[in-house]
Structure formats: structure tokens, C-alpha cells
Amino acid sequence: MNPDATTLWRGPRWTLAVLLACLGMLGPFAIDTYLPAFSGIARSLNATPLEMQQTLSSYLFGFAVMNLFHGALADSFGRRPVVMWGVGLFTLASVGCALSQTIGWLVFFRTLQGLASGAGMVVSRAIIRDMFPPAEAQRVMSQVTIYFGVAPAIAPIIGGWLFVHADWHSIFWFLAAVGTLLWAGTWRFLPETLHVSQAQRFDARNLMAGYRQMASSPRFMMLVLASGVPFNGMFLYVLAAPTFLGEHLGLGPTQFFWFFLATIGGIMAGAWTSGRLAGRIKPRHQVRHGFLIMLVVSLVNVALNAFLEPQAWWALPPIAIFAFGWSLMVPVVTLLVLDQMPERRGMASSMQACVGAVANALVAGVIAPLVMHSTLALAVTSLGMMGIGVLAWIWVKPRLD
Numbered sequence: 283m284n285p286d287a288t289t290l291w292r293g294p295r296w297t298l299a300v301l302l303a304c305l306g307m308l309g310p311f312a313i314d315t316y317l318p319a320f321s322g323i324a325r326s327l328n329a330t331p332l333e334m335q336q337t338l339s340s341y342l343f344g345f346a347v348m349n350l351f352h353g354a355l356a357d358s359f360g361r362r363p364v365v366m367w368g369v370g371l372f373t374l375a376s377v378g379c380a381l382s383q384t385i386g387w388l389v390f391f392r393t394l395q396g397l398a399s400g401a402g403m404v405v406s407r408a409i410i411r412d413m414f415p416p417a418e419a420q421r422v423m424s425q426v427t428i429y430f431g432v433a434p435a436i437a438p439i440i441g442g443w444l445f446v447h448a449d450w451h452s453i454f455w456f457l458a459a460v461g462t463l464l465w466a467g468t469w470r471f472l473p474e475t476l477h478v479s480q481a482q483r484f485d486a487r488n489l490m491a492g493y494r495q496m497a498s499s500p501r502f503m504m505l506v507l508a509s510g511v512p513f514n515g516m517f518l519y520v521l522a523a524p525t526f527l528g529e530h531l532g533l534g535p536t537q538f539f540w541f542f543l544a545t546i547g548g549i550m551a552g553a554w555t556s557g558r559l560a561g562r563i564k565p566r567h568q569v570r571h572g573f574l575i576m577l578v579v580s581l582v583n584v585a586l587n588a589f590l591e592p593q594a595w596w597a598l599p600p601i602a603i604f605a606f607g608w609s610l611m612v613p614v615v616t617l618l619v620l621d622q623m624p625e626r627r628g629m630a631s632s633m634q635a636c637v638g639a640v641a642n643a644l645v646a647g648v649i650a651p652l653v654m655h656s657t658l659a660l661a662v663t664s665l666g667m668m669g670i671g672v673l674a675w676i677w678v679k680p681r682l683d
Contacts, residue, residue, distance in 0.1 A: 284412045284480075290473040291413060299422050301471060302409060303429030304464055305365060305402025308372060309345060312395050312457055313338070314437030319450040326450060329385040337385070337392045342646070344396025346639035352404040353632030354492065358484035361405050361412070361628070362474045368401025369468060373461030380454035395457075402464070404635045408627040411620045412475035417561035423613035424557030428550045482626060492629050502622045502630070504678035508569075509615040510638035512576060512671035514645045515664040516545065516605050521646050522654035530657050531594045544598045548605030555606075556613050565614045566679060572611025573672050579603040580665040587661040597657070604664070615675075618682070 284290065291298050316323070316337075324334045356364040375398060378391035410422050444452045482488060496502050519526055519541075527533045527541055552572070559568055583600040590596065616634070623630040645667075653659035 284475050284477045286477065287413045287475070290475060295418075295422060296425055298413070299425035300429055301467060302402075302406035302422075303426045305369070305406050305468070306426060306430050307433040308369070308402050308461070308464065309396075309399040310433050311437050311460070312372070312376075312399050313341065314433065315441035315444075315457065316450070316453050318438055318442035319445040319453055322445055323388070323450045327383075327385045327388065333385045333389075336389050339647075340389050340393040341396035342639070342643055344393045345400050346396075346636060346643060348397040349400040349404055349635040349639055350632050352401045353408060353628030353630065353635075354482075354489055354626075355484075356405045356408060356476065356628035357480075357482040357626055360474050360476050360481070361409050362468070362472055365401055365405050365472065366465060366468050368398045368405075369461055369465045371398035372401075373458050373465060376454050376458035376461055380451045380458065400635060400639075404631045405628060407616060407620060407631040407634075409472075409475045411617065411627050412477075416565070416617060416621075419617055420560035420565070420613050421557045423616060424553045424560065424609075427553035427556070427609055427613060432546070432550075476628075480625065482629075489629075492623075492626050493633070496623060496626075496630065496633050499622065501678055501681050502619070502633075504674040505615060505619045505622065506634050506637050507674040508671045508678065509612055509619060509634060511641055511674070512573075512608055512668045513612070513638065514641055514649075515576065515580065515667040516601060516608060517642060518645055518650055518653075518660060518664055518667065519601050520545070521650040522660060525654045526657070526660065527594075530592045531597055533594060537594075540594065541598055541601070544602035545605050548602035549609045552606035552609030553613065556610050565618070566682070569611045569614050569675060569679075572607045572609075572614075573668075573675060575607030575610065576604050576668045577672060579607065580661070580668050584658070584661045584665055587658040592657045604668070 320334055323329065323337075324331065352364060352368065372395055375391045375394035379388055379395065382388040382391060406426065407423075410419050410426070413419075414422055440456065441453050444456055482492070523541060527537075533540070556568065579600045583604075586596055586600070619634050620627045620630050649663060653663045
């Protein structure tokens with residue numbers, strides 16, 4: 283924690299949480315806003331479905347790769363410059379997307395967007411731990427999760443509205459405007475939270491030493507797996523939503539919002555509860571409660587899908603409860619990850635984000651297409667994702683200081 287933290291931010295705690303949540307939302311927002319315009323962009327640019335998929339995969343690739351470095355750069359050059367450069371590059375890339383006249387240029391600028399957009403998410407975690415002691419940091423992390431949960435709900439609505447009432451270019455102009463506002467807000471309000479005594483030397487040997495230290499620490503890597511992999515037990519259903527909701531549950535497009543409402547409501551409720559419990563119960567007990575909720579509801583979900591015909595009234599609540607359990611425990615585990623490497627919190631956040639992004643990409647590109655044909659296969663796979671996190675936590679818990 284920065285020894286001068288009490289003098290760096292004098293406003294209410296929730297205002298810092300809002301700013302950090304907005305920075306963290308930039309990456310997911312850049313995905314969810316343009317998805318409703320997929321077919322329109324393809325027609326406008328004469329692009330094939332495979333070429334359109336590249337606009338998403340190139341973004342995710344850039345996002346995953348650069349996530350490994352945002353935090354390391356922030357450990358050396360400071361939190362504030364890395365965030366401002368990231369948001370600035372994202373804004374320019376969004377302008378490039380809006381002006382693209384060919385699919386090749388759109389893929390190129392989407393790659394730049396992905397490279398830049400993770401800076402806010404990665405660095406904001408380190409900023410929270412720079413500024414607050416453990417219990418307070420958990421409350422702020424929970425507030426950030428609550429605000430962060432709004433993005434998947436409103437982004438497709440905004441993107442769809444802009445596409446219908448203007449055209450697909452307006453979506454990227456909107457993202458450029460969001461980036462401009464965030465850059466201005468960061469420049470005006472965000473303090474530098476990295477204390478000069480905690481700055482790391484920037485050179486290749488020092489960076490590689492840091493990555494080796496983390497990758498060779500079983501305790502650190504198990505915490506990363508415990509925080510990142512269980513998310514895919516819920517994310518799997520998001521990826522499979524068109525098939526799961528439309529084909530298996532028989533919901534029309536106008537009824538899909540029930541799924542997203544339930545999932546986002548679970549995330550926000552769990553994060554709110556996590557913040558309320560901060561300092562009242564032991565952090566490890568809170569993690570245990572979160573995993574226990576996910577385990578029980580996952581087993582119930584498998585049983586229901588094994589013996590009942592899929593119906594929305596019983597199929598959606600388990601996913602919402604799973605989301606509640608995940609957001610109840612993840613702020614605590616994230617802080618435990620950062621505290622394993624107190625001198626390299628930015629790099630630790632980078633490693634955590636990179637592992638999570640790789641897991642998400644694996645689920646999106648390989649696992650989801652293999653199991654979305656069956657609600658039982660989805661439920662069993664979701665249980666398996668959560669099980670990896672449980673096993674990682676069971677291993678690491680006795681080994682924590």
C-alpha cells in the first residue's frame with residue numbers, strides 16, 4: 283500500500299470505484315457494443331463470416347497478449363501514464379475502426395483496440411491495492427464489480443440502437459467518444475498511486491525475472507486459477523446464449539434479456555454482499571462460501587438437466603446463483619493474488635488477467651462449440667470449470683500465510 287494513500291484521493295470512495303470500473307469496462311464494452319451490427323458490417327464491407335470472426339478474434343488476441351505487459355509497465359513507469367496511453371490508443375483505434383472502408387483495415391484497428399483496452403482493467407486492480415488496506419480494498423473491489431456488471435447489460439442495447447438509427451460506423455464513433463471522456467477523466471482526477479520507493483527497474487532481465495518468479499510459484503498460480511477459471515462456468519452460457527436460449531429453451535430474441543438480467547443481477551448482488559462482508563468475516567471463509575454456493579448450484583443444475591426437459595423457469599436461476607457465488611468470492615481471491623507479489627502488484631494483475639483471457643478464449647473457441655448442443659453437456663462443463671477453481675483453492679488455502 284502506498285504510504286501516502288490518504289492524501290492522494292480525498293473524494294468519496296465510491297467515486298474512485300466508478301472511475302476504475304469505467305476504465306475496466308472499456309475492454310468488454312468494445313466487444314458487446316458492435317456485436318448487434320455484425321451482419322450489417324459484413325454487408326457494408328462485403329466480408330465473409332470468417333472475416334467478420336477475425337474482427338473479434340484479433341481483438342481478443344491483442345487483449346490477451348498485451349494484458350501480460352500492462353501491469354509490468356505500470357510497475358516501472360507508474361499507473362497513471364500506462365492508463366492514459368492505453369485509453370488514448372484505444373480512442374485513436376476506435377476512430378480508425380469508424381473510418382475503415384475494408385475488412386482488412388477493420389481487423390487491423392480492432393487488433394489495436396484489443397492491445398490497448400486491457401490497460402484500465404489490469405492497472406485498476408493494482409491501484410485499488412495501492413490505495414487501500416485489505417478490508418477497504420475488498421469493499422472497493424466489490425463496488426467496482428457492481429459497476430462493471432452493468433456493461434454487458436447496456437452495451438448491446440446502445441450498439442443495437444446506434445446501428446438501427448444511424449449505421450455501424452456510429453458504434454465506433456461512440457467508443458471513441460467514451461475513450462475521450464475516460465482519457466479526460468483520468469487526466470483530471472486519477473492520481474499516481476505507485477510510490478516512488480515501489481517502482482521497479484524496467485529492463486528485459488528484470489521483467490523476465492518477475493514473470494519466472496510468478497510462473498514458478500505454485501501458490502500464486504493456484505490463486506490465479508481459483509480466481510479466473512470458475513468465471514467460465516458462467517461465461518460458457520453467455521457464449522452459448524443463441525443456442526441455449528433460442529433452441530434449447532425456446533425463447534424469442536425479445537426474451538433473451540431475462541437471461542442477461544438474471545446473470546448480471548447475480549453478479550451485482552454477490553459483489554454487494556462481498557463488500558458488506560468485508561472486515562466482518564475472515565476472507566478465506568468468504569471464499570469458501572462462494573465456492574460452496576457454486577458447487578451446490580452446479581450439482582443441482584446437472585441433476586435438473588439430466589432428468590427434466592429444459593425450461594426457462596428452472597434453467598435460468600441456477601446460472602444467476604452461480605454468478606452470485608462467483609462475485610462473492612472473486613474480489614477476495616483477486617486481492618490475495620495481488621498480495622502474493624506486493625512489490626510487483628501490476629505484474630501480478632497482468633498475469634492474472636492474461637491467464638483469465640487465455641481461459642476465456644479457449645472456452646469461446648474450442649469448448650463452447652463442442653458442448654452447446656446439449657443442456658446437460660453445458661451443465662457438466664460448467665461444473666468442471668468451477669471444479670478446477672475449487673481444487674485450486676483447496677490446494678492453496680492451507681499454504682497461505
